[in-house]
Amino acid sequence: MTLGDATHAAKPAPDEGGLFLGLISGTSVDGIDAALVAFEPQLSLLAGRTIPLSTDLVQEILRISQSDARIGLDELGVLDTRLGLAFADAANLLIEVSGVDRSRITAIGSHGQTVRHRPIGDAHFTLQIGDANIIAERTGITTVADFRRRDVAAGGQGAPLVPAFHAGIFAAADEARAVLNIGGIANLTLLPTGAPVGGFDTGPGNGLMDAWCLRHRGERFDRDGDFAASGRVDAPLLQCLLADPWFAQPPPKSTGRDQFHLDWLEKALAGRTLAAEDVQSTLCELTARTIADALRHAQSATARLLVCGGGVHNGHLMARLATALPGVPVQSTAAHGVDPDLVEAMAFAWLTRETLAGRPGNVPEVTGARGLRVLGAVYAP
Secondary structure, eight states: OOOGGGSOOOOOOTTTTSEEEEEEEOTTOSOEEEEEEEOSSSOEEEEEEEEOOOHHHHHHHHHHTSTTOOOOHHHHHHHHHHHHHHHHHHHHHHHHHHTOOGGGEEEEEEEEEEEEEEOSSTTOEEEEESOHHHHHHHHOSOEEEOOSHHHHHTTSOOOOOOHHHHHHHHOBTTBOEEEEEESSEEEEEEEOSSSOOEEEEEEESSHHHHHHHHHHHSOSSOGGGHHHHTSOOOHHHHHHHHTOGGGGOOSSOOOOTTTSSHHHHHHHHTTOOOOHHHHHHHHHHHHHHHHHHHHHHHOTTOOEEEEESGGGGOHHHHHHHHHHSTTSOEEEGGGGTSOTTTHHHHHHHHHHHHHHTTOOOOOHHHHOOSSOOOOOEEEOO
């Protein structure tokens, strides 16, 4: 795997050939993905795993991620610290199991945990927590974090930030491709031939399905989509959900759990009596339909869709995507040599390298920022 044109020309960073460790807990809140990556002589995943978060920590994150949630300053401070400790523990665990001497690791890049995303408005903002000071202190390794807010400060959405990385490892000169990450929220990277990289969030990914499954089955996710497959799509509910104005907004656009959550679903369910499995089936169809519609509209010539993130393991969702996109092969990134569960963690390892090199990590055509920006803040050990 190589990064090709995704790397911007700039001064070389100290230890450009060193190792970088990426950490991310995404909108699915299913754990911390950790990836230890080498970039020289070519991109190589040396070690990676997903480290589960404690049940009470997951519940607290999900609670405050709702748009109408309220949290005190003391609660927020404690949660920021607990997540910082969790990220530090995840990094230390990965280093231990990798057998790599930590002195070889140039830096850790931590995305943190998004708890609110409001990129539109008079005082737009995005907020990721998980104190990077703690990560640097507990690991003894330079840590880069807070990647999104510089792009937002420059008028951008702050998301998605992975398209440049996707372009470097998945683009093909002979066919237009798209990369789909299905986390709690789904996002697309567009890789046309002979044109700039594009990308945007498409709406709910696993988040609504996970929340509904937890409520009705006591399980954090719908394993292989069996719950959804046991039900039937309710067309009136689906049309009601699709009518949300957000779906009709043109890119650049991004969203989060603070917009698409169970309270949002409950408003659409008001006055309807549906079996739980039929709601789950409808939510799965919502994810597949909004992804397919967005891809057709933004890049009708797509010849191949590569899928990463937790949603790749939902067999029913993958089947619905294939049905919604006839003639377009829908494949896991594993078919192209990249672990679908670790693509985003690897991307934040790459973004960390770019930050330390003084190179921009955003794609203004994707985020809507006023220009290229170096992302993130650096925390010395």
